[in-house]
Amino acid sequence: MSRILLAGDHFVRNDLLADRLRAAVPAGSALDVRTLELAWPLVPFGPVAEVDEASDVEDELVALVGDAEVIVTQMAPVTERVLAAAPSLRLVVCTRGGPVNVNVDACTERGVLVCNTPGRNAVAAAEHALTLILSTVRAIPRIHGTVAAGEWRSDLYAYDECGLELGGSTVGLVGYGAIGRRVARMLLAFDAQVLVADPFVADGSLPDGVALVELDELLARSDVVSLHARLTPDTAGMIDAAALAAMRPGGYLVNSARGGLVDYDALAAALASGHLAGAGFDVFPAEPPPADWPLLGSDRVVMTPHLAGATRQTAHRAADLGAAAAAAFLAGDRPPGLVNPAVLD
Known part of the structure; x- marks a missing residue:
């Protein structure tokens, strides 16, 4: 049973992430999927703890992450505090071009892979x-x-x-x-x-x-x-x-x-x-x-109010790329978009 936390929002939605993930993994794969819905873009992002451009849901994430092995998100703050609450975490997939909402150095120190989705928008x-x-x-x-x-x-x-x-x-x-x-x-x-x-x-x-x-x-x-x-x-x-x-x-x-x-x-x-x-x-x-x-x-x-990437195709592409990275990891393969390959080395 693979335990996955989807922290979608009102753009890259949880239903898109879940559909693409189930389509990407082999048929019959056992998935334990839990979700957290973020308020972005209805509520602007900002700095959260030591990361930037994130939704202010660090407390909610700490309470929910538990034994999740994989987090797939666009805006959730993956901070030192979140990582400390997630001892089983092995992969963070950030469905955006740059994982500024993820403490990549802390992930690397803990052996957690981080992937992004370059080119999605x-x-x-x-x-x-x-x-x-x-x-x-x-x-x-x-x-x-x-x-x-x-x-x-x-x-x-x-x-x-x-x-x-x-x-x-x-x-x-x-x-x-x-x-x-x-x-x-x-x-x-x-x-x-x-x-x-x-x-x-x-x-x-x-x-x-x-x-x-x-x-x-x-x-x-x-x-x-x-x-x-x-x-x-x-x-x-x-x-x-x-x-x-x-x-x-x-x-x-x-x-x-x-x-x-x-x-x-x-x-x-x-x-x-x-x-x-x-x-x-x-x-x-x-x-x-x-x-x-x-x-x-x-x-x-x-x-224009930071809307350059705001198309439905961008949301679909982000979900597709994020699901592909998670599915590759679950299959034991090197996930695409890996930003800290030192973890594998």
Whole structure:
């Protein structure tokens, strides 16, 4: 009997996880499945104990985990305290791209494998990034607001009010992982010139029409800069006042990766001065942003509330990948998405 705790939420739901798990394990496998429903996204995530971007259910998890061998979750906080309450635990499957809600070091010390599901939201996030780019350079929300208010602003056809076309423009992508690669392919279909800055990409490995450059060159040459990098100590605050000043006058910045990549105070100043024509972002330095955050009132900014990955296909894909990792482990195989292989070594 394999004992499994599913800690789903209102996006990657427990019924999806249970269905995919039962389909992934061999017929007749004995499973003892218990569930915990998390309130996310109806209640925002945040830091919990020593982990981040988690639902605040550490007490509930400690009470329920018991003799579970496997936890499958997107948002549950797998902390030192939870691990101490789970002596039988052998695998944590985090159904997201990065297991920031899991204390991976503590799991490794206890011999607990941790898997994630990279690429689960790559399609959704890439399409959302392109939507933000188009909405930003053509000021779609601002123009929509004028029509919705009963105005007919034909004066917005004036040269100084017009946006730009992606065809023939240069778009710089900071980060070229699963999402960045998809964005690049879509931009090439628009006949854009695509630049990439990513220290983990080998020169000569990019497709025709995509050039690998250093970040300074990308900022100086791009009409639009779109961020797709992970937030690490090396990338935190990488788009600061100096980086924004290095961007082309009249350029646009789009961030659908992580809020911590950008100095938003410096961005507000760059927009107010007219150095940048506009910005679009799905992520914020604090989520949700405070009511007095200056960029909330800017008509040069397009904002969405961290929804880039919010499609039903993403939820299904997360459940499929999470179930595949759990099923492989239960079969005695190396699970896909393993982030701490030292446990096996």
